[in-house]
Amino acid sequence: xxxxxxxxxxxxQAGGSLRxxxxxSGSIISFDxxxxxxxxxxxxxxxxxxxxxxxxxxxxxxxxxxxxxxxDNAKNTVYLQxxxxxxxxxxxxxCNAVLNRVYWGQGTQVTVSS
Numbered sequence: 001x002x003x004x005x006x007x008x009x010x011x012x013q014a015g016g017s018l019r020x021x022x023x024x025s026g027s028i029i030s031f032d033x034x035x036x037x038x039x040x041x042x043x044x045x046x047x048x049x050x051x052x053x054x055x056x057x058x059x060x061x062x063x064x065x066x067x068x069x070x071x072d073n074a075k076n077t078v079y080l081q082x083x084x085x086x087x088x089x090x091x092x093x094x095c096n097a098v099l100n101r102v103y104w105g106q107g108t109q110v111t112v113s114s
Contacts, residue, residue, distance in 0.1 A: 002026055002103040004095045009108030012085055016112070020080040022095030022105060028076050029053075032098040036069060036080045038091035038110075045094065049080060062088075085112045 003025040012018055020036065028034060035050030049069035051057045057069055068081045078095060090112050095105040 002031075002097055002099060004097060004103055004105035006093065006095045006105045006108040009093060009110045011111045011113065014086055014112055014114050016085050017081070017083045018085065018110060020082065020093055020095075020108060020110075022078045022080075024076045024078075024097060026076065026099075027073070028071060028078065028097070029073050030099060034071065034078045034095070034097045036078075037094045037096060038089075039094070039107075040091040043091075048093070051078065082110070085110075087112045087114045 005023050006020060008018060008020040010018060033050055033052045036048040037045050038048050039045040047060055048063055049059045049067055051069050051071060066084045071078045091110060092107040093110050094107045097103045
């Protein structure tokens, strides 16, 4: 059983930055992939950024150039650095991991004020 715990969300003004962290209960080296998703009120959950075991990353078009996903294998942690935040980025951000099945964290709220 994999547990994922997100942190780092909060309230920030437009143009500001936040860094989200996701700590996994097991070694992330063994995961097939990890990623960050978000869900705004009334909308479906959507992919923000992902990283596969080999290290290749992918991003949603709406965050390219503003967000960056990275990982620290020694700390079993995946990060999402978010810069130039916009009010449209307001959502609950979820970490996920794929290891035989998909695991989700509990989510962390990000609110961007205009």
